[in-house]
Amino acid sequence: MAAIVEAARARHWQHRHGARVAAVISNKAAAQGLSWAKEQGIATAALDHTAFENREAFDAALMSEIDRHEPALVVLAGFMRILTPGFVRHFEGRLVNIHPSLLPSFPGLKTHQRAIDMGCRFAGATVHRVTAELDHGEILEQAVVPVLPGDTADALAARVLTQEHVIYPRAIEALLQKG
Template identity: 55%
Template sequence: MTETHAPLKLVVLISGRGSNLKAILEAIDAGELPAVVSAVISNRVDAPGLACASERAIDTLVLDAADYPDREAYDHALQGMIDLFKPGLVVLAGFMRILSPAFVHHYSGRLINIHPSLLPELRGLDTHRRALEAGHTEHGASVHFVTEELDGGPVIAQVRLPVLPDDNADTLEQRVLEQEHRLYVTVIQWIAEGRVSLEDDGLHFDGEVLDAPKQLEAA
């Protein structure tokens, strides 16, 4: 008998176009992802991704950092807003803010991010240009639990693809982005099914300690 789980409640944080949000919503619509997006929150009122949620009658909220004196005050307000929806998982989908330690601690084991590099390589911004300048032959994306260390939390899964001889930063970004969508949906599905968790002794997958990130084949 197949074990069933209640849909995992998600709150998704965005700053821009929301392409990973769209991929998540499309997977839910198709019955491929046992989750529900309870709210989408942005730090930018003009984030195009908000429209994608509004079209599905999902609550959309904007929290402008200019209205708060510092990062800690902003994150405290953001935490209060998120907690109204009682999510099982908070999903960073292009949310371009560094989060305070108190915020990260509050959501420990329930906060994930997708990063466009093969972590721990190329933490931070502008990863595609940096990969090319460093002469990397492989590039990709990683999904990780968020900790206080920037882009440094335990990596759940990665997808790799070759850097092509004629790649530039734009073409490499587009190729990685296409793989990000499938990677993020897959990891959220694992979490929704109870297959992935962050425990005191590290990352667990199917009840066993995961010593290295799971690797997805590039589509």
């Protein structure tokens, strides 16, 4: 999230594309990103998913909070919840995410360990459109990193993360350029 905010400023998205990071919303009130965003002067909100009766109720409240900011894009960054089909439909075409694997390989969790266990020589990250099917939307951008001998999941994750910080802002800017 911070890489996206910093890229928006450094690349003058407000001036060039009429776009800015309007808000940062989390399902965890203690999320470090909320504090950082607030320090940057960005609107923040926290909606505790455990306070809602079910997934649909939480997603409805989240939709309402997002809609208050009238976003052209809804960018998921570190949001580790499966969204309901109704939520995805509501933001269809405007909802993007990043996943720490070279999709379509290794959707879901524990991607780095799974790549190591399978003997992959390369791993990476994928920016994609969000669909109702987990980690299966249109691929917008990918980055590849080598899996090194003796790699641990944490070491591989750290290498992948450096590339996530490059490709996610780049993919968002490409979407902004398309309008």
